[in-house]
Amino acid sequence: MSNEPTFDYIVVGSGASGAVVANRLSADPTLRVLLLEAGAPATHPGIADPGGFVSLWGSEVDWALGTEPQPGMAERSLVINQGKVLGGSTSINAMMYVRGNRQNYDMWDALGADGWSYADVLPTFVALEDYAGGASAEHGVGGPIPVVDCPDPVMRSEAFMLGASQLGFDGPNWDSNGGRQENGAGLLQFHIDPQGRRVSAATAFLDPITDRSNLTVETGAHATRVLLEGRRAVGVAYLQGGEAKQARAEREVIVSAGALQSPKLLMLSGIGPAAHLQAHGIDVVADLPGVGQNLQDHVQLPVVFKRKTDAPMTTLLTGNVLFLRTRDGADAEPPDMQLNFTPSIPAPLAPMLDIPFAACIFLPILVQPASRGHVRLRSADPLAAPLIDPNYLGQPADVQAFVRVIETIRAIARTPAFSDLNEVEILPGADADLEAFVRSQSSTLWHPAGTAKMGRDPMAVVDPQLRVHGVESLRVVDASVMPTVTSGNTVAPAFMIGWRAVDMIVGQR
Numbered sequence: 001m002s003n004e005p006t007f008d009y010i011v012v013g014s015g016a017s018g019a020v021v022a023n024r025l026s027a028d029p030t031l032r033v034l035l036l037e038a039g040a041p042a043t044h045p046g047i048a049d050p051g052g053f054v055s056l057w058g059s060e061v062d063w064a065l066g067t068e069p070q071p072g073m074a075e076r077s078l079v080i081n082q083g084k085v086l087g088g089s090t091s092i093n094a095m096m097y098v099r100g101n102r103q104n105y106d107m108w109d110a111l112g113a114d115g116w117s118y119a120d121v122l123p124t125f126v127a128l129e130d131y132a133g134g135a136s137a138e139h140g141v142g143g144p145i146p147v148v149d150c151p152d153p154v155m156r157s158e159a160f161m162l163g164a165s166q167l168g169f170d171g172p173n174w175d176s177n178g179g180r181q182e183n184g185a186g187l188l189q190f191h192i193d194p195q196g197r198r199v200s201a202a203t204a205f206l207d208p209i210t211d212r213s214n215l216t217v218e219t220g221a222h223a224t225r226v227l228l229e230g231r232r233a234v235g236v237a238y239l240q241g242g243e244a245k246q247a248r249a250e251r252e253v254i255v256s257a258g259a260l261q262s263p264k265l266l267m268l269s270g271i272g273p274a275a276h277l278q279a280h281g282i283d284v285v286a287d288l289p290g291v292g293q294n295l296q297d298h299v300q301l302p303v304v305f306k307r308k309t310d311a312p313m314t315t316l317l318t319g320n321v322l323f324l325r326t327r328d329g330a331d332a333e334p335p336d337m338q339l340n341f342t343p344s345i346p347a348p349l350a351p352m353l354d355i356p357f358a359a360c361i362f363l364p365i366l367v368q369p370a371s372r373g374h375v376r377l378r379s380a381d382p383l384a385a386p387l388i389d390p391n392y393l394g395q396p397a398d399v400q401a402f403v404r405v406i407e408t409i410r411a412i413a414r415t416p417a418f419s420d421l422n423e424v425e426i427l428p429g430a431d432a433d434l435e436a437f438v439r440s441q442s443s444t445l446w447h448p449a450g451t452a453k454m455g456r457d458p459m460a461v462v463d464p465q466l467r468v469h470g471v472e473s474l475r476v477v478d479a480s481v482m483p484t485v486t487s488g489n490t491v492a493p494a495f496m497i498g499w500r501a502v503d504m505i506v507g508q509r
C-alpha cells in the first residue's frame with residue numbers, strides 16, 4: 001500500500017453520524033481526513049424542499065433496500081429507503097427531530113454501554129441544536145442544527161392536543177424533547193431552517209467547511225472492504241467510477257455506513273460470524289457473532305378517520321405527537337408507542353394514499369419492538385445488496401401493542417375536542433379484524449438500528465468507545481451501535497453518536 005494516498009482518519013459514509021465525525025475531526029488542521037460517500041453530492045432538487053422528499057424514494061439518491069418476505073406482515077417484502085447521497089438518510093428523511101426517552105439511554109448504560117446514560121448524552125443533544133424556542137436546561141441555541149416546533153400551521157392540531165389532555169395525558173404543547181418525553185401531547189420538532197429548508201448532515205456539517213484543505217470528500221466512492229494488517233485496520237478499498245482504489249489510514253478507520261450497510265462492510269472485511277463469512281469464502285479476521293444481529297426497526301400503521309370538513313393539505317408528513325406506554329405497569333420501561341397525528345392529508349403522500357375525501361390520520365409507531373431481525377451477506381460481491389430480515393412483528397407482543405394503541409386512538413377520537421372534526425373511522429373500521437389489519441397495513445419507518453451494538457456481552461460488536469472488539473484502529477459510528485433503538489425518530493441520536501465519537505477519538509490521542 002505504499003503509493004496510496006494517506007490520511008490520519010478515513011470515514012466511510014456521510015450520513016447523520018459520518019458527516020459529524022468528518023466535520024469535528026477535521027476541525028483540527030493537523031489531521032488529514034478522508035470522507036468516502038457512495039452516493040452523489042446533494043444537488044437533487046427534491047432534497048432542499050421539506051415536502052419534496054417523497055419524490056426521492058426509488059430515485060438515484062435512494063439505496064431502496066428490499067427485505068426478505070416478512071411472515072409477521074402477511075409475507076410482504078418491504079423496501080427500506082436509505083439515503084445514497086451526501087448527508088445520507090438525512091437528505092431524504094422526514095426531518096422529525098426527537099431525542100428519545102431518558103430511559104432509552106439509561107437502559108443502554110445498564111446493558112453495558114457504560115457512559116451513555118441520559119445524563120451523559122444530554123449535554124451533546126443541547127450542544128447540537130439551535131432551538132427556535134430558546135435555550136433552557138434541556139435545549140440549546142447556537143448549535144449546528146436548527147430545530148423548530150412544527151412550522152406548518154395547517155399541521156398543528158389543537159383537537160389532538162386537547163383531546164389527549166381530555167383523556168388524561170399532559171399537554172397541550174408538551175415538549176417531548178424536554179425533561180419528560182412521555183405522556184404529554186404537543187408539537188413535533190423538525191430539523192428545518194428558518195427559511196423553511198431541509199437541514200441535513202450535509203448542509204449542517206459539510207457545506208460550511210468546504211474550504212478545509214485537510215478534509216477530502218470523495219463522492220461516488222463505494223467502500224468495498226476495510227483493509228487490515230493482521231487485526232489492525234490500515235485503510236479502505238473502494239470503487240469509484242468503475243476504478244478500484246485504496247486509501248491508507250494511519251490512525252483509524254471509522255465505519256458510518258448506516259445500520260444496514262455498516263455490518264455488510266464489516267463482514268466483507270472478515271469481521272463477523274465466522275461460519276457465515278466462511279460460507280461466502282471470506283477469510284475470518286475476527287469472529288464476532290453479533291455483527292448484523294440485533295436489527296431493530298420502527299413500524300408504522302395508519303389509522304384514518306373521515307373528516308367532517310375539508311382542510312388544506314399539509315406540507316409535512318405529520319406535526320403532532322404523544323409518546324405513551326401501551327402496557328399498564330411498564331413505567332420503568334421507555335414508552336413503546338409514538339403516536340403522530342396529521343389533521344389533514346399530507347400533500348407529499350396524497351398521490352400514494354389515494355383517499356378521495358377529507359381525512360385525518362393517526363400514525364402509531366411501534367418504537368420499542370420486541371422483535372429482532374438480522375442483516376447478512378447475500379453474496380461476497382460488495383455491490384450486492386445485503387440480505388435484510390427485520391423480522392417485523394415477529395413477536396406477538398408487537399401486534400398486541402398496536403391493538404392496544406388503536407383502542408387509545410379511538411378513545412382520543414371520541415373526546416369532546418374531536419366532536420367537530422371526525423365523522424367516521426375509515427381504517428381499520430369499526431368491525432375490522434385488528435390483528436389482520438396490523439399485519440397487512442403496517443410498514444417500516446426507516447429507522448434500522450442495532451446491528452453492531454455497543455456493550456461487553458458476547459453479541460456486542462463495539463465497546464462503549466465504539467471500537468470494534470478484537471480489531472485495532474476500527475470504530476463503527478452510526479445507528480448500528482445502538483444496543484436498543486430509541487423511542488423516537490433516530491436522526492437526533494445518530495447525530496449525537498457521531499458527535500460523542502469524536503470526543504472519544506480525540507480524548508484518546
Ligand SMILES: Cc1cc2nc3c(=O)[nH]c(=O)nc-3n(C[C@H](O)[C@H](O)[C@H](O)COP(=O)(O)OP(=O)(O)OC[C@H]3O[C@@H](n4cnc5c(N)ncnc54)[C@H](O)[C@@H]3O)c2cc1C
Nearest residue numbers: 013015017038088089093094095096223478479489490491
Ligand atoms: C425515508 C426516511 C425518512 C426518515 N425520517 C426520519 C425523520 O423524520 N426523523 C428522524 O429522526 N429520522 C428519520 N429517518 C432516519 C434517519 O435519517 C436515520 O436514522 C439516520 O440518518 C441514520 O444515520 P446513519 O449515519 O446511521 O446512516 P445514514 O444517514 O443512512 O448514512 C449512511 C451513509 O453511508 C453511505 N454508505 C453506505 N454504504 C456505503 C459504502 N459501502 N461506501 C460508502 N458510503 C456508503 C450512505 O450512502 C449514506 O450516505 C428517516 C430515514 C429515511 C430513509
